[in-house]
Amino acid sequence: MFLRNSWYVLGWTRDLAPGKPLGRVIIGDPVVVWRDETTGRLHAAEDRCPHRHAPLSMGRVEGDAIRCMYHGMKFGPDGRCAHVPLLETPPKVAIRTYPVVEKDSWIWVWMGDADRADEALIPDAHGIDNPEQPMRANSIEYDAHYQLVHDNLCDLSHVDFVHETTLRIATGAWWAQSAPRITTQDRSVRFERWFVDADLPGAQNGETVDTWISYDFHVPGIFVLRGARYPAGTAMECGMKEPVGIEPVSRNIEQQAVTPIDATHTAYHYATGLIGNTPEMTRKLAERMDVVMATFEEDREMIEEQQKIWDRTDPEVEKLFLPQDKGPFLMRKMMERLIREEAVSEEEDA
Structure with missing residues (x-):
């Protein structure tokens, strides 16, 4: 049994390479995180394309969106499909998105009901980037x-x-x-x-x-x-x-x-x-x-x-x-x- 309405650490912020998505499994759910190429903001979604269940973490970041590199479906930060090759209008499908926060050098993902996500529940830590306290x-x-x-x-x-x-x-x-x-x-x-x-x-x-x-x-x-x-x-x-x-x-x-x-x-x-x-x-x-x-x-x-x-x-x-x-x-x-x-x-x- 897992607690779902909680913030989980997906990994260190340094694990997220520029322009590349990062995939991890948290309490049984595959999750992908990527950084917006314009604003630097983090986005998180299920790491599973609805077409053939290919991992989106093997895809690429395009602006604020992520594209599956199996058959090219693209999803925006809201999870909605934004583009499919050969289709003028993308299908009305969406992947699940998750609240995501970076704090104290960690990437935090809320795995439960998004409406209940409360950043005040993220405990304070030290971070690993302060030269005065090397870690x-x-x-x-x-x-x-x-x-x-x-x-x-x-x-x-x-x-x-x-x-x-x-x-x-x-x-x-x-x-x-x-x-x-x-x-x-x-x-x-x-x-x-x-x-x-x-x-x-x-x-x-x-x-x-x-x-x-x-x-x-x-x-x-x-x-x-x-x-x-x-x-x-x-x-x-x-x-x-x-x-x-x-x-x-x-x-x-x-x-x-x-x-x-x-x-x-x-x-x-x-x-x-x-x-x-x-x-x-x-x-x-x-x-x-x-x-x-x-x-x-x-x-x-x-x-x-x-x-x-x-x-x-x-x-x-x-x-x-x-x-x-x-x-x-x-x-x-x-x-x-x-x-x-x-x-x-x-x-x-x-």
């Missing part, structure tokens, strides 16, 4: 259900084990030895925590820091993290609450998007950055980014193997619930509620 970005696909990827991001205690020699060392913290404070909003779950006396990566004298981590996991699968390292003792000075008005030693930022392709495949668009309080420190931290980027492949290997075991296990087999499962549990319940409310609303409108 490394990429996209991968999982042979796994999207909920398993959600679970992974809502329980970072796995860092100590899955990423024992990579992210665990890069963060300098032990993630499984303390629990975050977890709160919920209508469409997101927030995680906050201090790591007291964490190692300062790269320090030669055993220096420690207090690390503050705060991240939100938004419906339908958007992870936005803001973290910072402070001089040791800062956590106690702040009463173990969020630091305000204190200059950090360094910062780390993340923006990640989980987009279901279908019931068994998931797209994952991620970016990560480590930023020092001086240009020299930022340069040194950037040298560690290859280690951090390796963690995303470690996650994929674990989750894909986990999916294979889930597929071979009777759903009635009870799973053990641990304290670490609070975050994944709350997110699953939130998704279930929203999907259920959406189904009820559709029945009432029918």
